[in-house]
Amino acid sequence: MNTIVYGIKNCDTMKKTFKWLDEHEIEYSFHDYKKSGVDLDILKHAIHDHSWEDVINRRGTSWRKLDDTTKANMNAEKALIAAQENPSLIKRPLLVHNAQSYLGFKADQYSKIFSK
Numbered sequence: 001m002n003t004i005v006y007g008i009k010n011c012d013t014m015k016k017t018f019k020w021l022d023e024h025e026i027e028y029s030f031h032d033y034k035k036s037g038v039d040l041d042i043l044k045h046a047i048h049d050h051s052w053e054d055v056i057n058r059r060g061t062s063w064r065k066l067d068d069t070t071k072a073n074m075n076a077e078k079a080l081i082a083a084q085e086n087p088s089l090i091k092r093p094l095l096v097h098n099a100q101s102y103l104g105f106k107a108d109q110y111s112k113i114f115s116k
Helices: 014-024 040-051 061-067 070-073 077-084 107-115
Strands: 003-007 029-032 092-096 100-103
Touching: 003 014, 014 107, 040 077, 040 100, 061 100, 092 107
Parallel strands: 003 029
Antiparallel strands: 003 092, 092 100
16 A cells, blocks of 8 residues: 655644544655655646646635736646645645545545545
């Protein structure tokens, strides 16, 4: 089993994710966007699997700080560039487990993912 958690270490949602994974003794590796940058291939796959609208956290502070023109003209290609420049725009966590990607943390969803 290969599980990678992508995100930013100090994010509250990430802390909940780490706690849940540790409590359930799930082995995982962590990719910190702030230290290691954004993995473009993983981000492309996430946008393909979900949508740029789901991958980009449009409720977060980083999104709200973007100017209205940038937000109005956002598309998948521009979302890739924006996320590379500002990883805080990416919904956290991005979990990749057995080549499938999942966005956000919900304990019931994680229970289903790891019961397979």
